[in-house]
Amino acid sequence: MSIEKVLLVDDDPRIRKIAQISLQGVGGWNVRAVSSGFEALEAASSDRPDVILLDVMMPEMDGPTTLARLRENAELASIPVIFFTAKVQKQEVDSYLALGAAGIISKPFDPMKLPGEIEEILRASNN
Amino acid sequence: MLFSPPLKAKEESSSPATYTRSEYLFDQQRHAIYVRTDKMFGWLFILQWIGSAIAALLISPYTWEGTQHSIHIHVWQAIVLGGIVNSLPLFLVWKQPGTLLTRQTIAIAQMLWSGLIIAISGGRIETHFHVFGSLAFLAFYRDWRVLLTASAITALDHFLRGIYAPASIYGVQVAEPWRWFEHSTWVVFCDFFLIISIRHSLRDMRLMAHRQAELESAKNYVEQEVVARTAELKLSEQNLRDSEATIRAIFETAADSIITIAENGTIETANQTCEKMYGYQFHTIFGKHISFLIKQIGDELCTEDSWVKWRDMCRVRRNALRLEGIGLARGRVEIPIEISLSFVNLKGKKLITAIVRDISERKEAERRVSEFYSIVSHELRTPLTSIRGSLGLIEGGMTGDLPVETLELVNIARESCDRLIRLINDILDLKKLEAGKFEFHKMEITPSELLGMSLAFTEGMARERGIRLELGWTTEQPIIADTDRLNQGLVNLISNAIKFSPKAGVVELSATIADNAVRFVVRDQGKGISKDQQHKLFCKFQQVDSSDKREQEGTGLGLAICKAIVEQHGGQIGVESDSDKGASFWFTIPVVSGEFYKPTEDEGRTSYVVVIDDASKLGDLLNRHLLPSRCQLVHVHDSDEASKVIAERVPDLVIFNVSQPDEADLELQEQLRSLYAVHNKPVVLFTHSTSDADAPSPVRVEWHKRPVKEEIVVRDIKRAVDSSNCPTVLVVEDDPGTRKTLVHQLGKYGIRCLEASGGEEGLNILATENPELIVLDVGLPDMNGFDFVKRLREEPSCKALPLLVYTGRDLTAAERRDLTIGFTRYLTKSKASELELVSAIDELLEKVRIEVEAKANS
Numbered sequence: 001m002s003i004e005k006v007l008l009v010d011d012d013p014r015i016r017k018i019a020q021i022s023l024q025g026v027g028g029w030n031v032r033a034v035s036s037g038f039e040a041l042e043a044a045s046s047d048r049p050d051v052i053l054l055d056v057m058m059p060e061m062d063g064p065t066t067l068a069r070l071r072e073n074a075e076l077a078s079i080p081v082i083f084f085t086a087k088v089q090k091q092e093v094d095s096y097l098a099l100g101a102a103g104i105i106s107k108p109f110d111p112m113k114l115p116g117e118i119e120e121i122l123r124a125s126n127n
Numbered sequence: 128m129l130f131s132p133p134l135k136a137k138e139e140s141s142s143p144a145t146y147t148r149s150e151y152l153f154d155q156q157r158h159a160i161y162v163r164t165d166k167m168f169g170w171l172f173i174l175q176w177i178g179s180a181i182a183a184l185l186i187s188p189y190t191w192e193g194t195q196h197s198i199h200i201h202v203w204q205a206i207v208l209g210g211i212v213n214s215l216p217l218f219l220v221w222k223q224p225g226t227l228l229t230r231q232t233i234a235i236a237q238m239l240w241s242g243l244i245i246a247i248s249g250g251r252i253e254t255h256f257h258v259f260g261s262l263a264f265l266a267f268y269r270d271w272r273v274l275l276t277a278s279a280i281t282a283l284d285h286f287l288r289g290i291y292a293p294a295s296i297y298g299v300q301v302a303e304p305w306r307w308f309e310h311s312t313w314v315v316f317c318d319f320f321l322i323i324s325i326r327h328s329l330r331d332m333r334l335m336a337h338r339q340a341e342l343e344s345a346k347n348y349v350e351q352e353v354v355a356r357t358a359e360l361k362l363s364e365q366n367l368r369d370s371e372a373t374i375r376a377i378f379e380t381a382a383d384s385i386i387t388i389a390e391n392g393t394i395e396t397a398n399q400t401c402e403k404m405y406g407y408q409f410h411t412i413f414g415k416h417i418s419f420l421i422k423q424i425g426d427e428l429c430t431e432d433s434w435v436k437w438r439d440m441c442r443v444r445r446n447a448l449r450l451e452g453i454g455l456a457r458g459r460v461e462i463p464i465e466i467s468l469s470f471v472n473l474k475g476k477k478l479i480t481a482i483v484r485d486i487s488e489r490k491e492a493e494r495r496v497s498e499f500y501s502i503v504s505h506e507l508r509t510p511l512t513s514i515r516g517s518l519g520l521i522e523g524g525m526t527g528d529l530p531v532e533t534l535e536l537v538n539i540a541r542e543s544c545d546r547l548i549r550l551i552n553d554i555l556d557l558k559k560l561e562a563g564k565f566e567f568h569k570m571e572i573t574p575s576e577l578l579g580m581s582l583a584f585t586e587g588m589a590r591e592r593g594i595r596l597e598l599g600w601t602t603e604q605p606i607i608a609d610t611d612r613l614n615q616g617l618v619n620l621i622s623n624a625i626k627f628s629p630k631a632g633v634v635e636l637s638a639t640i641a642d643n644a645v646r647f648v649v650r651d652q653g654k655g656i657s658k659d660q661q662h663k664l665f666c667k668f669q670q671v672d673s674s675d676k677r678e679q680e681g682t683g684l685g686l687a688i689c690k691a692i693v694e695q696h697g698g699q700i701g702v703e704s705d706s707d708k709g710a711s712f713w714f715t716i717p718v719v720s721g722e723f724y725k726p727t728e729d730e731g732r733t734s735y736v737v738v739i740d741d742a743s744k745l746g747d748l749l750n751r752h753l754l755p756s757r758c759q760l761v762h763v764h765d766s767d768e769a770s771k772v773i774a775e776r777v778p779d780l781v782i783f784n785v786s787q788p789d790e791a792d793l794e795l796q797e798q799l800r801s802l803y804a805v806h807n808k809p810v811v812l813f814t815h816s817t818s819d820a821d822a823p824s825p826v827r828v829e830w831h832k833r834p835v836k837e838e839i840v841v842r843d844i845k846r847a848v849d850s851s852n853c854p855t856v857l858v859v860e861d862d863p864g865t866r867k868t869l870v871h872q873l874g875k876y877g878i879r880c881l882e883a884s885g886g887e888e889g890l891n892i893l894a895t896e897n898p899e900l901i902v903l904d905v906g907l908p909d910m911n912g913f914d915f916v917k918r919l920r921e922e923p924s925c926k927a928l929p930l931l932v933y934t935g936r937d938l939t940a941a942e943r944r945d946l947t948i949g950f951t952r953y954l955t956k957s958k959a960s961e962l963e964l965v966s967a968i969d970e971l972l973e974k975v976r977i978e979v980e981a982k983a984n985s
Contacts (some may be wrong), residue, residue, distance in 0.1 A: 012371060012509065012513075014513040014516075014517075015509075015512055015513060015516065016518060018512075018513060018516030018517055019516070021517075021520050021525050021526075022516070022525070025520070025525040026523065026525065029159040057505065085513065086504065086505045086508035086509055107508055107509065107511075107512040108508060108511045108512040108514075108544075108548050109512065109515070109516065109518065110515070110519055111515075111516045111519040111520045111523065111525075112519055112520075112522075112523040
């Protein structure tokens with residue numbers, strides 16, 4: 001499955017900028033960046049991205065909650081979600097996967113390799 | 128001895144005191160007898176006085192002279208003399224009864240009475256008996272002296288009166304001169320027996336006195352003892368009460384709850400702390416099952432059933448069982464607790480003592496620490512993400528082209544940033560590991576899986592630097608470990624090894640069993656680490672001095688982290704090295720006994736290996752590497768010995784390490800050959816070259832050069848023993864009969880066959896299976912052999928497959944060429960023997976292996 005549209009969710013504008021350049025410039029994808037879980041739900045509905053890159057630590061609605069909400073919506077439930085986070089202890093990783101995420105990308109990340117990693121995760125989860 | 132005899136010996140008395148006492152008692156007794164007898168005599172004298180007076184009056188009241196009568200003299204004698212005789216004795220009896228004087232006086236007096244009575248009776252012989260009577264009475268005194276005195280008085284009296292007044296004593300006018308003597312003899316005769324009687328009597332008295340003294344003494348002793356024991360008892364009772372009070376105080380004031388639980392799980396006692404902790408009064412919880420207070424022990428709910436399991440576990444263990452759990456206080460409030468259970472057996476009464484500690488605070492602190500790490504980790508990483516991201520994009524050219532210098536600077540910044548990220552990761556990991564707070568996810572894994580993982584991670588790095596990674600002997604013994612962490616450690620060690628390896632060097636990995644543990648070793652051929660540098664290695668922020676820039680990429684924490692990980696698994700880590708001699712970094716992971724790997728019947732069955740070795744080095748090598756429970760090794764020194772051993776049991780593998788084979792060796796080889804034909808074993812390995820004709824088949828490998836290279840030996844043996852003695856071969860042959868025969872023939876030699884009746888089928892099989900060799904019949908129906916080979920050439924994975932072309936007719940050179948891909952041999956069906964067939968297969972397989980190795984070496 002090839003990726004064309006990516007929804008990027010992160011409350012930190014700096015990371016949004018960097019990730020956007022990376023996904024667009026290196027990955028060649030169409031990127032929509034939003035700053036909160038609420039916006040994410042709207043954008044997911046309206047744009048139907050191929051993959052959602054979701055930050056964990058966000059105020060008001062955090063990553064896992066956003067994921068849960070996405071899963072509640074039948075149409076949006078099938079969109080693969082990859083968590084994007086600085087917290088990467090094993091037990092946390094397991095819990096994210098248990099929630100239904102396709103994978104985790106840890107911060108800091110290599111912006112040149114980010115698209116590749118995303119593809120790798122999607123490929124692995126499809127098998 | 129006429130004295131009253133003392134008892135046998137003074138020693139008969141239990142002590143001088145007792146003796147003294149018994150003597151005293153005896154004397155008292157005697158004195159009492161004297162007094163009593165004195166008194167008796169007192170009355171007797173009075174009686175005799177009165178009696179004799181009356182008798183005199185009766186018998187001869189008057190004396191007649193003519194017609195004048197006056198009172199007979201006897202009467203006056205009786206009254207007057209009687210009075211005189213009585214006076215002193217009676218006085219003495221009254222004044223000092225019991226004395227010797229009194230007695231003697233009485234004795235004399237009594238005998239005088241006898242005399243008087245005889246005189247009054249006019250010497251009648253009957254009254255002489257009064258003498259004997261008196262003596263008998265005097266014997267009452269039990270004092271022989273008295274008898275002497277009495278006898279003397281009597282004798283004197285008889286003698287004197289015999290001369291001067293015979294009528295008053297004998298009743299005759301003239302007495303014989305010896306008559307007094309005759310009478311005295313009778314007295315002596317009487318005395319003799321009386322004295323004996325006195326002696327016996329006194330002895331009995333003494334004995335009784337002694338007994339009494341002893342009894343008194345015993346009674347005293349017992350009384351003393353009773354008093355003493357009573358005092359002791361009181362004292363110990365007091366001590367007991369004190370000690371009980373102390374223990375009670377400790378029990379009640381202990382900071383943790385102490386509960387004793389009966390065998391059936393009900394609560395027997397609980398201290399005050401328990402009451403406070405749980406909010407129940409003791410009477411409320413007494414008799415209730417312990418699950419009333421404890422909800423969960425470890426990860427399990429505590430119920431009446433699960434309690435039995437804990438109870439039994441306690442009973443078996445020597446130390447207390449200590450676990451975390453959840454307690455249940457009043458109002459169904461849950462408390463995090465730490466509970467330790469120990470088994471107590473008090474004279475058959477079995478109890479479990481539970482000490483319960485409220486660890487809410489500790490848990491809270493732990494949670495705070497954990498949260499701290501989380502936050503710190505997050506707070507450090509977030510800005511680094513921006514830095515790394517920005518630099519990465521600029522470096523990657525996403526913002527356009529940059530002047531060279533700018534790019535260089537950005538490069539420097541990005542590298543430093545990477546280093547910082549690694550450092551933070553390492554520091555946080557290390558802090559957690561050292562605090563024991565690192566959560567390991569342990570599971571069962573085999574060393575070969577683990578090494579495989581590490582190899583995969585480091586392959587790229589090794590290839591980049593032209594270093595070869597080799598896997599040496601790897602045991603199958605599984606261990607319980609956190610795979611990711613151990614992998615992290617191994618990757619660290621391997622990366623170091625790669626960094627420090629010389630050009631085209633080799634890094635070898637191995638995992639062997641050593642002393643209840645699996646020992647992982649990463650060995651490099653670099654410049655080694657001198658002894659004085661070694662102790663600093665595993666400390667934090669240590670870099671072994673190096674002038675080479677590229678060796679400074681590390682964070683300096685890698686080995687410290689390895690050490691912490693290994694130690695958290697209960698293992699040890701270290702290095703064996705010296706300057707310019709490379710380095711072997713090793714670590715051990717203990718294997719809990721009982722988990723030891725036992726090869727199952729089919730899986731690699733314990734191979735029986737016979738080594739014929741005239742030098743001992745090979746033996747050591749094999750011992751070290753083959754001990755991992757896979758092989759039973761028998762070491763013999765020559766072929767004769769070997770024959771005997773082999774005759775008892777056919778080995779799976781025979782290793783010939785003989786430099787100059789002699790007659791016996793060759794004979795043995797023959798024997799092995801025939802054995803193989805029958806049993807499909809043994810496989811033979813030679814350390815020196817042989818020509819095909821001599822070698823018993825199938826020969827797996829030949830080690831041509833001496834000195835024998837350890838790695839190669841080990842690898843080859845492993846292969847031989849590991850039995851892929853079961854190579855897989857694809858047989859492509861359309862004629863079923865021929866095919867079956869081929870399969871059968873090959874099967875005898877332990878070769879597993881995949882069958883295809885045509886080229887298409889063969890290709891299909893190749894898509895899914897990986898045979899090591901193809902036996903190909905040229906004349907196939909659907910596509911001929913040539914086309915098949917062409918198709919094979921097209922498939923990249925099949926290009927290296929060895930081919931055994933097996934045809935019914937001889938092939939021309941051109942045909943052969945067409946049928947060749949990689950290694951190929953050609954055999955004509957009718958002309959080739961079974962042996963040739965199998966040898967050819969073997970040879971091909973071997974050629975492939977050698978080539979693969981050669982490629983890896985280059």
